[in-house]
Amino acid sequence: MKSLIRSSVVCPDYSKGYPLISYGEGIYLYDESGKKYIDGSSGAAAVSNIGHGITEIADIMREQASRVSILPTHVFSARVVQDYLDVLVDFAPAGFEKVWTVTSGTEAVENAVKLALQYHQIRGDKRRHKIISRNISYHGNSIFMLDIGGMPLRKKMYNNWMNHFPHISAANLYRKPAEISEETYVNNLLAEFEQTLLDEDPYSFSAFVVEPVVAAAMGAAPAPSGYLERMHSLCKKYGILFISDEVLTGFGRTGARFGINKSGVIPDIIATGKGISGGYFPLSAVIASKQVMEPFVAQNSFFLGGHTYACNPMGAAVGHFVIEYMEKHKLIENANNQGNYLKEKLNRLYNLEIVGDIRGEGLLIGVEFVKDKKTKEPFPSEMNISKRIGELTMNAGVILYPGKGSCDGFSGDHLLICPPLIINNSQCDTIVDVLESCIKKLQDEILNT
Numbered sequence: 051m052k053s054l055i056r057s058s059v060v061c062p063d064y065s066k067g068y069p070l071i072s073y074g075e076g077i078y079l080y081d082e083s084g085k086k087y088i089d090g091s092s093g094a095a096a097v098s099n100i101g102h103g104i105t106e107i108a109d110i111m112r113e114q115a116s117r118v119s120i121l122p123t124h125v126f127s128a129r130v131v132q133d134y135l136d137v138l139v140d141f142a143p144a145g146f147e148k149v150w151t152v153t154s155g156t157e158a159v160e161n162a163v164k165l166a167l168q169y170h171q172i173r174g175d176k177r178r179h180k181i182i183s184r185n186i187s188y189h190g191n192s193i194f195m196l197d198i199g200g201m202p203l204r205k206k207m208y209n210n211w212m213n214h215f216p217h218i219s220a221a222n223l224y225r226k227p228a229e230i231s232e233e234t235y236v237n238n239l240l241a242e243f244e245q246t247l248l249d250e251d252p253y254s255f256s257a258f259v260v261e262p263v264v265a266a267a268m269g270a271a272p273a274p275s276g277y278l279e280r281m282h283s284l285c286k287k288y289g290i291l292f293i294s295d296e297v298l299t300g301f302g303r304t305g306a307r308f309g310i311n312k313s314g315v316i317p318d319i320i321a322t323g324k325g326i327s328g329g330y331f332p333l334s335a336v337i338a339s340k341q342v343m344e345p346f347v348a349q350n351s352f353f354l355g356g357h358t359y360a361c362n363p364m365g366a367a368v369g370h371f372v373i374e375y376m377e378k379h380k381l382i383e384n385a386n387n388q389g390n391y392l393k394e395k396l397n398r399l400y401n402l403e404i405v406g407d408i409r410g411e412g413l414l415i416g417v418e419f420v421k422d423k424k425t426k427e428p429f430p431s432e433m434n435i436s437k438r439i440g441e442l443t444m445n446a447g448v449i450l451y452p453g454k455g456s457c458d459g460f461s462g463d464h465l466l467i468c469p470p471l472i473i474n475n476s477q478c479d480t481i482v483d484v485l486e487s488c489i490k491k492l493q494d495e496i497l498n499t
């Protein structure tokens with residue numbers, strides 16, 4: 051059942067109607083006609099980590115709203131907020147000391163970058179005004195974050211406000227030159243990073259922003275082995291803060307508390323969001339290491355941030371519940387187990403002519419489609435391959451998250467598979483069966499025309 055979008059509603063595609071969802075339960079969404087979908091994208095995307103329709107959260111929100119939902123935070127805090135912030139710090143890697151919440155991933159990464167800029171300023175290092183980041187990455191949708199991100203298709207409308215800071219190459223093992231080893235590839239990326247710093251004066255940089263697994267921009271591309279560790283060491287060498295953008299990779303998505311954890315790197319600042327509240331409340335957070343906060347504490351100075359909904363009690367109540375729920379139901383372990391299971395089952399998709407790569411960590415998995423498997427040539431962007439496969443799977447009752455630009459920022463089609471972390475084996479099987487038949491269908495269509 052499709053309903054036409056009302057004229058008052060802003061939506062991405064005015065030409066089509068969207069089914070109206072009436073409720074969700076576990077990994078499923080149900081539209082008004084009763085059709086059932088597997089939410090294999092967990093919202094847009096990787097948000098509903100704990101699943102839909104958990105009534106205990108509704109109870110907690112009702113209870114908190116009837117107590118107090120917002121505070122004059124310039125003069126008050128509340129125990130529910132303080133307790134939650136302590137729990138959040140404990141959830142972060144060792145050495146993290148301070149945290150505050152905001153409401154979107156964009157705000158969290160932007161606040162993390164502002165914290166890094168302020169850190170250098172209050173230490174008297176006024177030169178460090180630049181940020182370094184990577185091509186084919188996504189850090190949020192404000193003008194500032196679009197500039198720091200590396201998605202040309204999203205930036206082009208705002209080109210006059212872009213290009214303040216340098217971007218280095220993406221690290222994408224699938225697109226590594228075939229003739230070099232992974233180690234040489236990483237050496238080259240490191241050399242490029244250091245040369246970019248030296249060309250611009252390394253001491254003019256304040257922070258390096260990185261997604262440990264590049265999610266929507268590159269289709270769940272994990273970092274090559276040793277890459278994050280060595281980038282981190284290079285940042286240390288020049289006094290550049292390392293910001294891990296964990297908006298999508300945080301809260302168990304990759305089979306660890308944070309995506310960076312598997313590398314053993316302890317970043318200076320973590321920006322996180324999405325799964326932090328499982329989608330039950332707009333919530334995100336900046337978590338800062340003791341070392342970053344030291345100059346603020348020593349100078350009795352504070353971070354110049356401030357948003358209306360920062361550290362609000364409703365978000366704290368929901369966020370606290372989500373951490374306890376994840377731990378009680380061992381969702382991080384399940385993300386690892388089901389992620390391995392799903393990837394193993396997906397391997398048979400390599401038999402299909404247009405499936406070039408299957409990759410990812412935990413329950414953040416990407417499938418990249420190519421026109422030519424040998425040369426890895428992508429499909430022309432205007433063929434909208436991933437979007438069309440996404441439409442087919444949706445008709446068949448499985449929602450996935452299509453993306454474009456994984457090859458060079460413009461072309462390269464991929465789909466993210468990132469279901470709630472509560473998923474089980476047979477539900478994974480259904481996703482694989484549906485995806486396989488939909489790819490076959492589109493493949494037959496394009497190869498026969």
Ligand SMILES: Cc1ncc(COP(=O)(O)O)c(C=O)c1O
Nearest residue numbers: 154155156188189190295297298
């Ligand atoms: C890695 C990353 N950073 C930042 C953001 C921005 O988060 P939000 O859409 O909540 O502002 C996203 C959103 O997809 C993301 O994936």
